[in-house]
Amino acid sequence: MRALVLGVVFSAVALPCLAQTVLKSEPLVLAPYEVAFVRDASCPTGKVLKVTGAIRGLHRRKACVTLADEHASLAIATP
Template sequence: MRILVSVLLLSAAVLPCSAQTILKSEPLMLAPYEVALVQTAFCPSGRVLKVTGAIRGVSRKRACVALPSETASLATATP
């Protein structure tokens, strides 16, 4: 019973935090495997640039992805 209650409390805390902010410019530093979404002219309309951080000596992965409107919130963020 304690496990069920703790899982419910944890899921209630995680759900509001699941939205990803879309940045206006790519961050200079990203932790390995951390993901940042960036609104750039590089990607076509309706898509955002998904940047994935990498370990030292390896290039970051960049890809244009479509994003459902409820997944991300458009916000002004400074790098």
Template sequence: MLAPYEVAFVKDASCPSGKVLKVTGAIRGLHRRKACVAMAGEQASLATATP
């Protein structure tokens, strides 16, 4: 669950190689915004999730 206007970067197969999915939370009644974006090296290291 994302708060309104909160941003999450997701690495999945929906974006081409070298890009990640940027998901932006929306206010009630609106759809989340999704876009494939290139991610800088320092951002990529912060986005690594551990199970």
């Protein structure tokens, strides 16, 4: 019984952490090395903008990536 309860609790906690959401706009605040996926018009169809936060004084990294490569979900979150 304990193993069943432990398995259910672990899967409930672990599964939401595996998916990334695709935002409508780039977040204003992004921690260093934190990654956000943004649906942006500057990227071609089928790709999203991957924004990586940077430490103070440096610019954020931005690159167009496919959703399958980064395992992002198609859910759209509001910032």
